Amino acid sequence: MSTGFDSVEALVFDMFGTVVDWRTSIAAEVAVRLRDHVPDLDAHDFADRWRAEYQPSMERVRSGEREFVRLDVLHRENLETVLDSLGVDPSSIPAEVLDAVNLAWHRLDPWPDAIAGLTLLKERFIIAPLSNANVRLALDVAKRAGLPWDAILGAEVAGAYKPDPQSYLRTAEVLGLETHQLAMVAAHNSDLASVQALGLRTCFVRRPSEHGPGQTTDLAAEGEWDVVADDFEDLADQIG
Amino acid sequence: MSTGFDSVEALVFDMFGTVVDWRTSIAAEVAVRLRDHVPDLDAHDFADRWRAEYQPSMERVRSGEREFVRLDVLHRENLETVLDSLGVDPSSIPAEVLDAVNLAWHRLDPWPDAIAGLTLLKERFIIAPLSNANVRLALDVAKRAGLPWDAILGAEVAGAYKPDPQSYLRTAEVLGLETHQLAMVAAHNSDLASVQALGLRTCFVRRPSEHGPGQTTDLAAEGEWDVVADDFEDLADQIG
Numbered sequence: 292m293s294t295g296f297d298s299v300e301a302l303v304f305d306m307f308g309t310v311v312d313w314r315t316s317i318a319a320e321v322a323v324r325l326r327d328h329v330p331d332l333d334a335h336d337f338a339d340r341w342r343a344e345y346q347p348s349m350e351r352v353r354s355g356e357r358e359f360v361r362l363d364v365l366h367r368e369n370l371e372t373v374l375d376s377l378g379v380d381p382s383s384i385p386a387e388v389l390d391a392v393n394l395a396w397h398r399l400d401p402w403p404d405a406i407a408g409l410t411l412l413k414e415r416f417i418i419a420p421l422s423n424a425n426v427r428l429a430l431d432v433a434k435r436a437g438l439p440w441d442a443i444l445g446a447e448v449a450g451a452y453k454p455d456p457q458s459y460l461r462t463a464e465v466l467g468l469e470t471h472q473l474a475m476v477a478a479h480n481s482d483l484a485s486v487q488a489l490g491l492r493t494c495f496v497r498r499p500s501e502h503g504p505g506q507t508t509d510l511a512a513e514g515e516w517d518v519v520a521d522d523f524e525d526l527a528d529q530i531g
Numbered sequence: 532m533s534t535g536f537d538s539v540e541a542l543v544f545d546m547f548g549t550v551v552d553w554r555t556s557i558a559a560e561v562a563v564r565l566r567d568h569v570p571d572l573d574a575h576d577f578a579d580r581w582r583a584e585y586q587p588s589m590e591r592v593r594s595g596e597r598e599f600v601r602l603d604v605l606h607r608e609n610l611e612t613v614l615d616s617l618g619v620d621p622s623s624i625p626a627e628v629l630d631a632v633n634l635a636w637h638r639l640d641p642w643p644d645a646i647a648g649l650t651l652l653k654e655r656f657i658i659a660p661l662s663n664a665n666v667r668l669a670l671d672v673a674k675r676a677g678l679p680w681d682a683i684l685g686a687e688v689a690g691a692y693k694p695d696p697q698s699y700l701r702t703a704e705v706l707g708l709e710t711h712q713l714a715m716v717a718a719h720n721s722d723l724a725s726v727q728a729l730g731l732r733t734c735f736v737r738r739p740s741e742h743g744p745g746q747t748t749d750l751a752a753e754g755e756w757d758v759v760a761d762d763f764e765d766l767a768d769q770i771g
Binding site: 417426466 | 665666670674682683687688706
């Protein structure tokens with residue numbers, strides 16, 4: 292067992308990219324559902340453009356410019372922004388088609404090691420997503436894929452989007468834990484830097500194809516993380 | 532399948548008495564942990580007295596007299612109230628003993644049919660506790676017993692104690708559902724009356740020994756509930 296995990300009672304997980312392969316899943320649904328509506332559709336490019344609106348849309352909540360709204364609402368607004376950017380008038384597409392496309396985020400597939408790794412980690416730790424996904428989104432992904440979470444936590448329960456410190460601190464409070472009793476698992480160095488400053492333990496898991504074959508970011512650990520793992524099964528081998 | 536459940540997507544469950552046998556579990560822990568501290572201890576009577584403080588303590592939150600605090604806090608305060616009522620000075624007992632007794636609520640055993648029934652119901656519905664328990668309490672009970680919830684919902688996530696309508700309405704909102712798409716499962720007629728008025732579907736499950744061998748309340752359905760079942764397996768037979 293890796294040193295320093297004796298006091299850890301719960302592992303909380305970034306979801307998009309860390310637990311699930313959002314890019315492949317979104318591109319597959321976009322390719323089917325929007326091919327008749329978007330000329331010269333490049334589904335992976337569309338997925339990347341949609342994801343690129345994610346941080347700016349949450350920043351308007353984090354900055355206080357708008358009240359907290361769940362991620363489903365932001366995803367739906369961002370979908371129209373992407374269509375606009377491609378020269379497609381969103382109102383030219385039936386609302387029920389756009390609603391169905393938006394629910395693609397509820398049907399993301401996990402990385403191949405996720406279920407086996409989480410099942411092992413659950414034997415020793417409380418495991419829960421600490422995602423910017425709203426509860427129903429994370430719940431639907433988990434129920435469809437069979438992810439064995441002990442609870443669905445995250446931005447909606449905390450009322451704050453990561454990396455707002457309140458998102459982590461309120462999650463620790465709900466779990467009845469001090470921050471050093473909590474470890475964050477993420478495939479993104481920036482996520483871990485945010486929580487390390489608050490006293491959480493840090494687990495970096497490599498996901499070198501989150502952004503596709505040309506990925507250039509987060510290929511390696513860039514901080515003094517407590518654990519660096521190749522996947523969730525490796526993580527379980529090291530701390531489970 | 533019982534008529535009227537075609538539109539139901541999620542079942543939410545009262546927990547204390549409906550899913551778990553709180554009285555037997557609390558009495559068993561009290562008997563061991565407080566026998567050296569309470570003269571002439573009657574562990575079942577102690578459990579009943581502790582539970583009797585439950586509604587009054589939540590009422591102070593529901594009425595606005597005090598801010599929302601999680602049930603763990605109320606249980607801990609109520610434990611001292613019960614000791615006082617028995618003529619025992621709470622400060623005569625080490626705080627760590629009282630803290631351990633308080634955590635007995637995190638170690639409640641489910642009724643014998645609960646896991647099998649929930650496992651069947653989970654195939655068709657989202658299943659989650661909608662309990663006045665805080666998240667960590669419900670999570671600990673579920674993890675210890677193996678209850679297969681899809682999420683842990685309830686008073687702490689909603690920020691309101693049942694039967695405050697906000698506890699149900701905010702839970703529906705988190706699940707992205709209209710109230711008629713939600714069914715409440717409870718062993719208490721009063722719980723079902725509260726939600727029926729809001730449009731939720733109602734499932735009464737008989738738990739004739741929740742209050743011990745002399746139980747006189749909630750032995751039978753006392754309203755026009757959509758389903759009346761003998762246990763969770765029977766419930767699954769009727770709507771699963």
